[in-house]
Amino acid sequence: MGETTNIFETHFANQQTVFLDRNAISPHFMPNKFPFREKQIHEISQIFSTNLNQKKSDNLFLYGKTGTGKTSVTRLVLRQLLEFAGKQNLPINGTYINCRNHNSKYRVLSKVVKELFPEENFLGYSAAFIYDKVMDGVNKKKTNYLIVLDEIDKVKDLDDLVYALTRSNDELENGSVSVVGISNNVFFKERLDPRTKSSLCQHEMIFPPYNAEELNKILDERAELAFKPKAIEESAINLAAAFAAKESGDARTAVMLLLKAGELADKKQETSVQDVHVQKAKKKVEEELILNMIATLPKHQQLLLHTIASLSMHKKSQQRITGTIEELPLFSGEIYEEYAKNARNVKEQPVSARWYREYISELEMFGLILTAASGHGIRGNTRLIRLSFDAKKIKEALEKQFENA
DNA sequence: CCTCCACAGGAAGCGCAGGAGT
DNA sequence: ACTCCTGCGCTTCCTGTGGAGG
Numbered sequence: 337m338g339e340t341t342n343i344f345e346t347h348f349a350n351q352q353t354v355f356l357d358r359n360a361i362s363p364h365f366m367p368n369k370f371p372f373r374e375k376q377i378h379e380i381s382q383i384f385s386t387n388l389n390q391k392k393s394d395n396l397f398l399y400g401k402t403g404t405g406k407t408s409v410t411r412l413v414l415r416q417l418l419e420f421a422g423k424q425n426l427p428i429n430g431t432y433i434n435c436r437n438h439n440s441k442y443r444v445l446s447k448v449v450k451e452l453f454p455e456e457n458f459l460g461y462s463a464a465f466i467y468d469k470v471m472d473g474v475n476k477k478k479t480n481y482l483i484v485l486d487e488i489d490k491v492k493d494l495d496d497l498v499y500a501l502t503r504s505n506d507e508l509e510n511g512s513v514s515v516v517g518i519s520n521n522v523f524f525k526e527r528l529d530p531r532t533k534s535s536l537c538q539h540e541m542i543f544p545p546y547n548a549e550e551l552n553k554i555l556d557e558r559a560e561l562a563f564k565p566k567a568i569e570e571s572a573i574n575l576a577a578a579f580a581a582k583e584s585g586d587a588r589t590a591v592m593l594l595l596k597a598g599e600l601a602d603k604k605q606e607t608s609v610q611d612v613h614v615q616k617a618k619k620k621v622e623e624e625l626i627l628n629m630i631a632t633l634p635k636h637q638q639l640l641l642h643t644i645a646s647l648s649m650h651k652k653s654q655q656r657i658t659g660t661i662e663e664l665p666l667f668s669g670e671i672y673e674e675y676a677k678n679a680r681n682v683k684e685q686p687v688s689a690r691w692y693r694e695y696i697s698e699l700e701m702f703g704l705i706l707t708a709a710s711g712h713g714i715r716g717n718t719r720l721i722r723l724s725f726d727a728k729k730i731k732e733a734l735e736k737q738f739e740n741a
Numbered sequence: 742c743c744t745c746c747a748c749a750g751g752a753a754g755c756g757c758a759g760g761a762g763t
Numbered sequence: 764a765c766t767c768c769t770g771c772g773c774t775t776c777c778t779g780t781g782g783a784g785g
Contacts, residue, residue: 634772669747688774693749709749710782716747717781 360561392512400543403586430482478510545585665720
């Protein structure tokens with residue numbers, strides 16, 4: 337054996353990296369600067385500052401697509417408010433709650449009560465008791481309490497919750513409770529009960545998507561923190577910004593693109609991140625999205641997709657023999673027959689032909705396949721079907737999926 | 742031109758799980 | 764805890780459509 341070398345040590349020593357602080361482009365990183373959100377920051381802090389005069393601040397509703405900075409901006413302003421209040425000894429409290437994990441009135445109130453009484457345990461108490469306890473806590477502390485409800489559309493009994501929280505202000509002798517709702521569903525507001533809507537939307541604010549130029553600036557700033565000097569090409573940043581702007585205007589995916597590009601450069605032990613890496617990263621992200629999508633498909637839709645993948649590979653090999661040039665699409669009928677056969681092979685009752693057509697439409701909507709109406713030269717009125725992505729990759733992904741099931 | 746083929750996609754209805762109402 | 768209701772996934776049945784072939 338000789339002398340022992342720590343395998344990680346060599347790994348660490350030999351590994352050269354383009355990153356300076358990889359954390360700065362991780363999805364969880366909380367920047368303290370938000371370019372192009374000055375107006376929103378100003379407006380929110382304006383509203384929050386009412387609390388500094390020991391008065392209840394207005395409720396607030398924020399919406400905009402994912403990656404537009406709603407959450408980060410709100411958390412930043414809240415944190416600074418609490419810091420300032422702490423220094424000045426002002427009675428202000430606040431909690432950020434993600435409603436994906438706290439998706440009911442009871443869970444939200446439990447979270448609040450835990451903040452108010454950190455030492456006590458409230459497991460198993462009734463909803464009414466928890467509510468009273470929250471009121472009691474706010475009243476005794478004479479505090480102005482800010483509750484930030486992120487992904488507020490996930491709360492099942494939201495009308496109840498908002499009603500309870502607004503009503504609480506009438507019951508409180510001291511202190512107050514204000515609500516900040518955040519949602520990325522634009523239509524969510526319209527579906528609310530009118531009373532809930534009017535109390536929640538005392539103020540509302542929109543976070544628009546970023547355009548390419550803005551994303552560019554944002555990425556520039558982050559890249560400076562995250563990458564070593566000269567370890568990333570300007571054009572690579574431009575490219576990542578352009579991709580993200582075209583897709584969604586989402587800063588998170590733009591940043592993610594840079595992170596993946598950096599990882600790819602590291603893997604190849606290259607000294608700088610270039611356009612190629614961003615392109616590859618984009619492809620990788622897309623692939624992951626597709627695989628994710630495939631994994632969540634119902635079983636029979638997976639079987640169907642697997643059939644389509646197998647058949648199109650089969651056709652391709654035939655093509656090589658006959659020397660046909662253009663890619664042959666599959667006929668709707670032949671796919672159904674083959675699918676039904678495959679389903680029975682694995683002891684599954686195939687879905688009806690009608691429902692199969694519905695599946696085909698869905699797969700098309702997801703962008704996994706392409707369909708076209710049969711034109712001249714083909715008998716009957718049918719659909720011609722082709723895979724949108726590499727058949728082999730999709731087939732492999734599905735087979736892995738079946739193994740796990 | 743008519744008929745047949747090979748489907749597309751609408752309408753109705755069925756069984757079931759899960760939420761609302763009491 | 765109970766029923767009632769509703770939405771969902773699906774089947775059955777049906778009418779519509781566009782080209783091939785006689």
